[in-house]
Amino acid sequence: MRIGTVLGFRRGTQGSGGVTCAFVSRRLQSPKGEFEFLRRLLPQLPRGREMVVGPGHDAARVRVWGGEWLLTVDAQTEGVHFRLPWLSLPTLGRRSFRVAASDISAMGGTPRFALVDCGVPRDVSLDAVYKMELSLMREAAAWGATIVGGNLHRAQELSISITVVGDAPKRRLDRGGARPGDLVLVSGPLGDSALAVHLLSRGKECPPALLRRWQLPPRRDELGRRLAQRGFATAMIDLSDGLAQDLSHICVESSVGAEVFASKIPLSRPYRRYSGGDLSFALAGGEDYELLFTAPPKRLEAICKAASAVGCEVHVVGHVVRGRGVVVRDAAGKEIDLRTAGFDHFARR
Template identity: 40%
Template structure:
């Protein structure tokens, strides 16, 4: 059945029946506004995904797309040291969309939200020429807000997971590659992993001085962190964590994509040098690699990437920008 045959309100009625009860939600889907109980400090974020710009339908399933729509917003909340709580979801949907496809999208979105303890409490649907997804996500910070500002001279710079896989996965999708290494990096683009356990421990134990998620490339996002902190930084390129698939596809010493590729959704943070052992233990207990990739310096020294011999490397561009003419 197509959405134009079922209609907006019958679909929303079906959706309401799928939403689990949540004691924090006073009024959810079905009223003009949602009403929720919000103790403590609330952080909010919003992000959009547009067909033909951020994804192609032939590359992914609707279930995976729903999960990613939640994950990329949750990553922002985690980067602030928060726990996701409530989501608002607005969709622009072509009238010819199959109802089963839209059901699959919500299945992925709701499952990802449930995994983080978050609830969908409202939103909007409209007819559109292509699939357009806009999510607003709220989160609660029990241990205070962890911002981009706060890095200090001498801090170590850390990143979770591996870098450059998502951007490389996008390239493999564009090129139609399907070998084992290509499939692994494509999965990183289509199904990002958010670092919930690491974020929670960093916030609860006050280990990080500043943090940001890597959505536009580690070089560009570290630049944002440094600008907010009024600091500079040095990145040691040989220390960048590269997956086996990345090295198979590009080579061990090819760092440009790892530095500038977007949509990794890893956590990038700074911490005092005397926390190295503690952060190493956190990597083990959270089952998530955490790699020291550089250090913070005075603002006047700028942001530098050093090669194996310690000399500065030239990087073509800092990272992803929606409005650059040369973006791919």
């Protein structure tokens, strides 16, 4: 997950969410520092005619030669986004591409080209880097994208920064279209990834099914494309920072509020078994890379069919309301305060 922020297109997606806080300075992560940074920087960003979608979305949408492209950049850094014992370098290559490409999926686009900048510490061999790059290249090819450029340099920790250029769908889909009455949906079970990192970073047993979810986030490009092309979804974002926070970005950009029902959040069997009933990883953990989107109730059947056709499930977890902010309710309808109900390990970051 990204801990920082965002020039331009990631207002709020980055920063305060995530589970790898233990080894990240609080200074950069503190919402105050981040929001202050963005409050000052965003108004300075020029927004020319060719920029169709500006600050506050997963990727930039730019117009060129009558067509439109999506552009995004994301990085994975050792000690911040991952620890080397948690995955092989080839898997890191694949993970890095999936995480970066997820922003294109969240805009309903199709990754076409990617560029990779890689920082390599002294104790990592070129052979290992070669295998990582090859694996990344194959992952990109599986998505229909080509690695067209790269750079490799010495650094103190291993890092991979990936820029992805994608085709934009004809219908514009971003965070700004949610309307009161819309349903709030997610494309798969939440929390596995955050729970895996929680267990691993504390040296506890982590079942392979959870670890795999963190290592290789799901591909949701095909679902994203269908939701965009057919006009099913009204707003969309990828779940990188946790349901509560990412939904709040949709709410801010759409000028609406939302209610989420904790009991409706889809959870995997290993999550139920290893979380000890703690919902916080599913609600605020981050790094799920599922799609979070809103849609009118009348579209639900068509959406379920579209999801089923591409081999994934969708789950209604709440609805959009007038007003502001995200409210999470328990089974009795009572509001859950994310800052007190077992969510301390996230809120304090």
